[in-house]
Amino acid sequence: MDLRIAVLPGDGIGVEVVDASMRVLDVVAGKFGHKVHAEFADVGWAAIDKHGTALPASTREICKRNSAILFGAVGLPDRDQTLPQKERPERVALLELRKGLYANLRHVLLPPGLASRCPLKMELIQRGIDIMIIRELTGGLYYGQPQGISGASPDRKAIDTLAYSESEISRILKVGFETARKRRKRLTSVDKANILATSQLWRELATAMGKQYPDVQLEHMYVDNASMQLLRRPSDFDVIVTENTFGDILSDEASMLAGSIGLVPSASLGEPGADGTSSVPFYEPIHGSAPDIAGQNKANPVATILTVAMMLNYTFGLSKEAAAIEKATFAVLNAGKILTGDLGGKSTCSEVTDAVIAGL
């Protein structure tokens, strides 16, 4: 198969971790008889310095004509401060490239060999942690209208609107059920149906859709309870599906359970052509550009390597190839000998990458 990918390393460690993951991808593609067509493009400060903007037209074009986008990270805090909020690279590049992508998936997996890196007590994580969090990304409080601050002090008023349509809720619930079906067949739908109208509609639609997925065990959970249960009994969660704001908070909370921000991959998915947009699936590690360790070969490449595995799975349907990457990566982590500094090791980004490739 031809794997056509737009590759946007961006700033800081984005460059190192994307390079590492592309090395892994090349080896897997070679082993399984695929051809990688990677088109590299500038984004973030790397693009501002060359083209005067964080997302040049040439980069948009490259993204549009490929089947997937592999993204490193953008932003450099010292330089970001010199720009107004809305012109900062993270805002400009991420908002634009993720437009129309309504499903954000984060895979939080604690390798058993790294259990001591998890902030929870051993007795709470004995059965392991492997959670796929699915956050709705294009609706809810972030986009609802009216929104803003009006009036004069001290009588100003602020308003945000939480709105969801049936179709927006149904399409993300479907991603939840389909994902659960391919995993351990448990779906936790998180809402606040005791208070919010949007959550009441959400719960009604989830219950109805559950009838089409008799093989998936559906449970409903209030968001306040979910934030507590994630820390009390994380092993019980398989797939979590929730709306934008709840997902923003819960996915950050859950990411901590993996042991390091350098281990968590993510995907943002939509339906190509839906809403008149041609949304290209967007894959990135959840971490930023980490300027404190950039350019020193210290970054943990695992999140980006696992991001490539997600890309093979979700965009190209290559589950065996994805599984091969995951197996080789977790073997390295579980062995506990070749680890980067964020995991208490002394190995470099290149050494971890070499070890994963050796395992392939």
Ligand SMILES: NC(=O)c1ccc[n+]([C@@H]2O[C@H](COP(=O)([O-])OP(=O)(O)OC[C@H]3O[C@@H](n4cnc5c(N)ncnc54)[C@H](O)[C@@H]3O)[C@@H](O)[C@H]2O)c1
């Ligand atoms: N999607 C994105 O592009 C994205 C996401 C988050 C932050 N950012 C940007 O990145 C810049 C730095 O942000 P930050 O410092 O808040 O977050 P960060 O994720 O870059 O770093 C937070 C801490 O985690 C460490 N870390 C992160 N990834 C690591 C890895 N792979 N291996 C080892 N250690 C790792 C860093 O060294 C740092 O100590 C900012 O400009 C921010 O706006 C971009």
